[in-house]
Amino acid sequence: MIAQLPDPPYYAVIFSSQRADADKDYNATAERMVELAAQQPGYLGIESARGADGFGITVSYWSSLQAIDAWKNQAEHLVAQRRGKETWYREFALRIARVERSSTRSAQATGGIT
Amino acid sequence: MIAQLPDPPYYAVIFSSQRADADKDYNATAERMVELAAQQPGYLGIESARGADGFGITVSYWSSLQAIDAWKNQAEHLVAQRRGKETWYREFALRIARVERSSTRSAQATGGIT
Numbered sequence: 001m002i003a004q005l006p007d008p009p010y011y012a013v014i015f016s017s018q019r020a021d022a023d024k025d026y027n028a029t030a031e032r033m034v035e036l037a038a039q040q041p042g043y044l045g046i047e048s049a050r051g052a053d054g055f056g057i058t059v060s061y062w063s064s065l066q067a068i069d070a071w072k073n074q075a076e077h078l079v080a081q082r083r084g085k086e087t088w089y090r091e092f093a094l095r096i097a098r099v100e101r102s103s104t105r106s107a108q109a110t111g112g113i114t
Numbered sequence: 115m116i117a118q119l120p121d122p123p124y125y126a127v128i129f130s131s132q133r134a135d136a137d138k139d140y141n142a143t144a145e146r147m148v149e150l151a152a153q154q155p156g157y158l159g160i161e162s163a164r165g166a167d168g169f170g171i172t173v174s175y176w177s178s179l180q181a182i183d184a185w186k187n188q189a190e191h192l193v194a195q196r197r198g199k200e201t202w203y204r205e206f207a208l209r210i211a212r213v214e215r216s217s218t219r220s221a222q223a224t225g226g227i228t
Binding site for chain 2: 001002003008012014016018047048049050051052053055056057059085089091092093094095096097098099100101102103104105106
């Protein structure tokens with residue numbers, strides 16, 4: 001579930017959210033958005049975690065700011081964003097960042113972290 | 115649990131990890147590191163989520179790359195990093211990014227997202 005990404009620079013969209021109690025259709029739409037994001041130009045990868053308290057962080061990775069803007073304005077995604085604001089999230093923050101350094105360590109290959 | 119941050123630019127450390135099964139001392143150390151990070155110069159805030167599958171994302175926010183380097187090399191944090199690599203995490207990725215845009219929406223105040 002660690003995304004395999006190219007070397008920096010690339011861009012990250014950090015989406016932090018507190019879920020509301022209402023749950024209707026949320027999971028299916030969230031899965032569909034992950035599937036749809038992966039089909040967009042410039043998509044590099046995604047990581048997501050949500051705790052039992054309903055607080056979650058999803059980070060998607062993109063090759064450029066243009067790719068992020070295009071995904072933001074994708075038609076089906078716009079519908080999901082509206083439902084998220086109206087129904088699914090009590091609060092959220094969206095932060096767009098340029099990744100400048102990265103390091104990873106997997107169970108298979110050590111090294112990479114210095 | 116959404117961090118209240120100044121306007122960009124600032125920096126984000128995105129730490130994604132898959133927990134190993136061994137759990138000993140993990141929670142106490144994780145809580146201590148959150149407490150200790152908040153005392154460091156340049157610390158702005160932190161957000162964290164981990165699912166039942168053991169995959170988690172913690173994003174800490176900092177005023178500068180210098181502040182991030184200083185925190186990376188803080189003595190007690192170095193000890194925790196070593197135990198994380200050896201014991202607590204099956205794999206992890208660390209990505210350092212410059213936040214260029216942000217927007218938030220809270221339950222109290224709508225707006226901010228355009």
